[in-house]
Amino acid sequence: MFGAGGRMGSTVCSAVAADPELELVAAVDPYHEGIDLTQLGVPDTGLTVNRAVDTFAEQGVDVAVDFTVLDAARDNIAWCADHGVHAVVGTTGFTEDELDQLRVRFLNAAANAVIVPNFAIGAVLMMRFAELAAPYFDTAEIIEMHHDEKVDAPSGTAMLTAQRMAQASSSWGKDPTEKVVIEGARGGEGPGGIHIHSVRMRGAVAHQEVVLGTTGQSLTIRHDSYERTSFMPGVLLAIRAVRERPGLTIGLAALLGLEGKVGKA
Numbered sequence: 282m283f284g285a286g287g288r289m290g291s292t293v294c295s296a297v298a299a300d301p302e303l304e305l306v307a308a309v310d311p312y313h314e315g316i317d318l319t320q321l322g323v324p325d326t327g328l329t330v331n332r333a334v335d336t337f338a339e340q341g342v343d344v345a346v347d348f349t350v351l352d353a354a355r356d357n358i359a360w361c362a363d364h365g366v367h368a369v370v371g372t373t374g375f376t377e378d379e380l381d382q383l384r385v386r387f388l389n390a391a392a393n394a395v396i397v398p399n400f401a402i403g404a405v406l407m408m409r410f411a412e413l414a415a416p417y418f419d420t421a422e423i424i425e426m427h428h429d430e431k432v433d434a435p436s437g438t439a440m441l442t443a444q445r446m447a448q449a450s451s452s453w454g455k456d457p458t459e460k461v462v463i464e465g466a467r468g469g470e471g472p473g474g475i476h477i478h479s480v481r482m483r484g485a486v487a488h489q490e491v492v493l494g495t496t497g498q499s500l501t502i503r504h505d506s507y508e509r510t511s512f513m514p515g516v517l518l519a520i521r522a523v524r525e526r527p528g529l530t531i532g533l534a535a536l537l538g539l540e541g542k543v544g545k546a
Contacts, residue, residue, distance in 0.1 A: 283357045284349035285330050286313025289371065289509055291321040293346055296513040298324045303520065307331065307340040334360050342366055344520050350432065351375070358383065358394060365391040367523040369516065373398050373437030384529045395523045395530045398437030399487065400515030402537065407504040408442045409539045411491040414500055415449040418493035422468070426480035426488040434479035438489055440471060441532060446491075447473025486511075 282297070284290040285308035297305045305326050308318060314332040319325050334357065337345055344367045347357050354372035361368040362383075375383075375396065387394050399405065415421065425439040447453075453474055458467055468478035487506040492499060506512065515533050522536045534540045 282308045283334075283345060283347040283353070284310055285318070286310035286316065286321060287348060289348040289512070291318070291323055292509045292513065293348060293516055294318060294321070294323045294326075296510075296517060297346075297520070298326050300517060303517070307336050307342055309334055309336060337366060338364055344369060344523055346370075346516065346520065347372055355379070359386070361392055361394065362386050362390040367392045368394040369519045369523055370394065370396040371400060371512070371516070374433040380529070380531065387529045388527075393523050393526050393528060393530070395519045395526060395536070397515065397519060397531075397533050398441050400512035400519070400533060401487070401504065401506050402515055402533070403511070404438055404487070404489065404504045404506070405515070405533045405537060405539060407489065407491065407502050408438070408445055408532075409534060410502050411442055411493070412445040412449045414491075414493055414502070415446040416452075418450075418495045418500065419452070419454045420495070421446060421453065421491065421493045422476045422478065423471070424478045424480065424490045424492070426482055426485050428485050428487075429481050429483045431481060434481070435469060435471065435477040436479065436487075436489070438487070439477045439479070442489070442491060443471035443473060443475040443477060446475060447471075 282290055282294050285294055294305055294308060297303045308328055308330045310330050311332045313330045316330045318328050345361050347354050347368060347370045349357065349372050351372060351374040354370060358368050358370060423439050423442055425436045427436055461467060468476040471477045489504055491502045518536055
């Protein structure tokens with residue numbers, strides 16, 4: 282586990298330790314080196330947090346999970362590819378160029394990788410529902426809200442949602458705004474020209490609304506994660522599935538069978 286000392290990292294460690302089919306064998310976090318995992322609320326595994334990633338090789342790790350920050354995740358994923366360790370990544374913010382480079386890297390590696398912007402199964406369904414609805418509406422906007430420790434905006438979930446909606450429909454109405462009173466009031470323009478608004482709020486975890494509109498009606502699709510435990514079924518699913526997913530897989534939808542082209546009947 283990369284980033285074991287963080288909130289998500291310790292939650293993942295607890296979920297893996299509690300799963301009878303999985304074994305937690307190593308935890309790495311340079312900022313929490315030497316701390317017993319029980320001090321982070323993890324069931325007693327006899328493990329302490331290590332600083333060096335080489336401990337994964339020493340322990341014969343099959344799958345490494347990364348919930349860190351982007352700069353660290355880049356190095357961690359590269360290490361996994363070079364050492365034949367499958368990677369499950371919840372860190373967001375990778376550019377399309379970086380993802381293309383990772384596709385090539387894992388195509389030639391003895392390991393696979395799954396990068397998931399949002400491990401909540403409800404969030405994956407939200408994205409799929411928005412993708413299905415897109416061809417039937419003329420306008421759409423996305424509002425995402427996260428905790429006040431999230432450093433990237435928009436979220437990876439919002440970007441992936443807009444991308445999938447844009448692939449499902451190219452017929453979006455033009456933004457009528459002619460005068461912007463406060464810069465940024467219309468949010469950022471994402472894939473397909475879909476506007477994305479990011480809120481960073483203390484007390485929040487992860488929330489997103491997709492609002493679609495057409496003549497005489499609107500549709501709002503919303504998902505809320507109130508606790509980090511909401512992501513654990515998806516994390517455990519990815520850990521089990523990554524070995525059977527050659528190369529690089531983006532998003533949990535592929536693991537749930539929720540990918541596919543959509544369009545009007």
